[in-house]
Amino acid sequence: MSALKAFAVTETDDNTGGIVFARHAVTARRHGANEYAGGEFAYVSCRRAPWADRFAENQDPTISVMIAHGWHFECQGCGAKIDEDWLDEEGLPVEGVIGTQATSVYCCARCKWKSMKRAAKRKEQEQLAIGAYKAVVLKRFPDAEFCDNEPDKYRGHHHAYVTMDKGAWHWGQVVISFKFPGMQIAPAHYSRNEPMHQWRSPFIGPVKPEYTCCNGDREAFEAWANQTRISA
Ligand SMILES: [Zn+2]
Structure with a gap:
């Protein structure tokens, strides 16, 4: 098991951000600030996200798991804002969401295929x-x-x-x-x-x-x- 822990780092105003892996919160926050807030340490919030620890090895959480934990993303195919409510309304399973934090995200396989x-x-x-x-x-x-x-x-x-x-x-x-x-x-x-x-x-x-x-x-x-x- 990796010694790294998962942290959810988000920009405080627009609540955008991602999962960052680090040994300590301060490191995660510094990294997240660089990534999501132009280096402004004060503009990000950082909290532990134990549910994402299992992605520590390749440091690239699966989008479907992130959505199941309250995150939302934009589908690169249809542009929809994908969160649990939207998927529910569309009758799409959260497991069917395609992508990881480091890749393109699609609401479902059909949307990805159409987009391609x-x-x-x-x-x-x-x-x-x-x-x-x-x-x-x-x-x-x-x-x-x-x-x-x-x-x-x-x-x-x-x-x-x-x-x-x-x-x-x-x-x-x-x-x-x-x-x-x-x-x-x-x-x-x-x-x-x-x-x-x-x-x-x-x-x-x-x-x-x-x-x-x-x-x-x-x-x-x-x-x-x-x-x-x-x-x-
Ligand atoms: Zn889509």
Whole structure:
């Protein structure tokens, strides 16, 4: 059995916090203050939680057990505030809550599955949007070189923001990064921006596509753009 004991450490104002494992309350409180109250020792309360001692070995209590002891969490799938009352109303067993203090939390297996499927579909849409706008860039700049194989070297790798609204996917911002002849500092970007309101209301404004590069590369980029304009 571990020599560590479980303490419930919570921020005094908003009552958020977690289970902390330590030999002594003062250590638990110090750790909890760093974690939940920006290091402010005075802003956390710390009390023993013997029911969580059995998690001392891996220091990662199971959410279902925490809920059974009065804690509540937000479901990362449906956003519900999961506590015993809510589970009761929904007819969901507390044992069915998925997650530990260190992982994502879901109210039930079905909610997690739905959330995973949704995330996969979102990823697919993002890839579609990126593919479509790479084609737009290539049409204007056939010798643009996409930075697909060096995502860490340059900031601003391709990015797409997609949302689901009334059963349909909408492409919001799409950013494509590419290198060009004469580039010294950083890749140029093609950005397609669509303000949120454009698909939330009947008003359809202009969608402005834009090519940008950093100041240091401006001359090289403009020279390249002028040179390729003739053949475009
Ligand atoms: Zn849920």
